[in-house]
Amino acid sequence: xxxxxxxALVPLVRANAxxxxxxxxxxxxxxSHATVSGSNSEAASDLTKRAEATLKRFWKTVGVxxxxxxxxxxxxxxxxxxxxxKPLIIPPxxxxxxxxxxxxxxxxxxxxxxHALPMTSIVSRAIDAFQDExxxxxxxxxxxxxxxxxxxxxxxxxxxxxxxxxxxxWKPILDWAREAFGVEIKVSDSIFVPSQPSETLKKFExxxxxxxxxxxxxxxxxxxxxxxxxxxxxxxMRKLDVDQAAQAAHVEVNSQIERWGEVEDxxxxxxxxxxxxxxxxxxxxxxx
Numbered sequence: 001x002x003x004x005x006x007x008a009l010v011p012l013v014r015a016n017a018x019x020x021x022x023x024x025x026x027x028x029x030x031x032s033h034a035t036v037s038g039s040n041s042e043a044a045s046d047l048t049k050r051a052e053a054t055l056k057r058f059w060k061t062v063g064v065x066x067x068x069x070x071x072x073x074x075x076x077x078x079x080x081x082x083x084x085x086k087p088l089i090i091p092p093x094x095x096x097x098x099x100x101x102x103x104x105x106x107x108x109x110x111x112x113x114x115h116a117l118p119m120t121s122i123v124s125r126a127i128d129a130f131q132d133e134x135x136x137x138x139x140x141x142x143x144x145x146x147x148x149x150x151x152x153x154x155x156x157x158x159x160x161x162x163x164x165x166x167x168x169x170w171k172p173i174l175d176w177a178r179e180a181f182g183v184e185i186k187v188s189d190s191i192f193v194p195s196q197p198s199e200t201l202k203k204f205e206x207x208x209x210x211x212x213x214x215x216x217x218x219x220x221x222x223x224x225x226x227x228x229x230x231x232x233x234x235x236x237m238r239k240l241d242v243d244q245a246a247q248a249a250h251v252e253v254n255s256q257i258e259r260w261g262e263v264e265d266x267x268x269x270x271x272x273x274x275x276x277x278x279x280x281x282x283x284x285x286x287x288x
Contacts, residue, residue: 055112062106064098071098073105084128093287094214097123100283115273118280122217126284130213139220140208147204147229152248153187153194162255169248173234180237181207185230204229218281225249225277235282242282246274 063074070089072079080088090098100119108116129135152170156162178185183203186194211219215236222232226249235245247254253270 057108057110057112062102064102066092071095073098073101075105082124082128084124086127088124088127090123094284096286096288097284118276119283122221122280122284125220126213126217130216136213136216139216140205143208143219143223143229144201144205146223146227147201148196149193150230151226151228152230153185155187155189157189159255159259161258162252165251165255169244169251173230173239173248176234176239177230180239204233207233214284218284222278222281225274225281232281235278236285242275242278245278246271249274249278 059075061076063077065072065074065079067079068087068089070091071094072087072089074080082088088101090101097119101123104117104119114121129139152166152173155166155170174185174187177183181203183200184197185200186196188194208216208219219232219236222235222245223229226232226235226245228249231240231245231248234240234248235242240248250271
């Protein structure tokens with residue numbers, strides 16, 4: 001378990017880290033990711049507006065403190081709030097998550113970079129969205145649509161490199177899902193959508209229904225990032241690590257790279273962004 005968490009952490013560290021920091025050092029402030037709060041709400045509001053207007057770091061001290069039965073990341077002693085205005089309190093069993101949120105904001109050195117805040121945004125999403133059953137139901141329906149047209153259901157019979165990568169990365173996921181959940185999963189070698197049995201869709205809906213808010217946030221991000229329900233589920237169930245999930249999601253891209261080469265500032269950027277987003281989903285589920 002610890003080895004998997006470390007592998008998930010690597011893309012986040014490589015993408016964001018500029019210097020090493022203690023676990024208790026951290027910060028954040030950006031409306032789309034989190035805001036600060038405090039006893040002086042007017043002062044907190046002024047700080048928020050200042051960050052939004054300048055997109056520059058202005059805080060001096062950051063920290064991770066025990067509050068309200070969990071961990072709060074603070075900016076100059078003021079705890080963060082989610083974009084929805086809720087306290088950004090991380091459960092006590094998720095110390096690694098608190099440390100990663102802290103690390104993201106400590107490494108916002110001069111100019112705020114929202115794309116470098118994957119942990120902050122996914123934590124905020126779990127708190128703001130998935131405590132509400134109506135939102136959970138809506139997201140479940142959207143995720144099941146991805147299942148109905150899952151990327152790994154479509155298998156080309158050429159070129160040879162693509163066939164090889166499909167067999168290497170997709171077939172093990174399909175075999176695992178069929179065996180682990182006792183369902184039938186159909187694939188297609190044409191442009192037509194393979195219709196999945198209603199029992200299969202019902203089974204996966206039941207799995208989503210039993211997910212916690214943290215699991216739902218991770219599943220949503222992993223699905224939207226990989227464009228595959230089953231790749232995301234395999235990541236959450238620890239069948240795949242982050243790199244394996246990214247490789248499965250990039251089968252078609254990697255086949256093109258093997259044939260024609262890499263496009264600089266496109267394929268390499270996608271490579272790191274994929275691992276950063278999937279890494280944040282995997283790390284969100286760490287309970288230590």
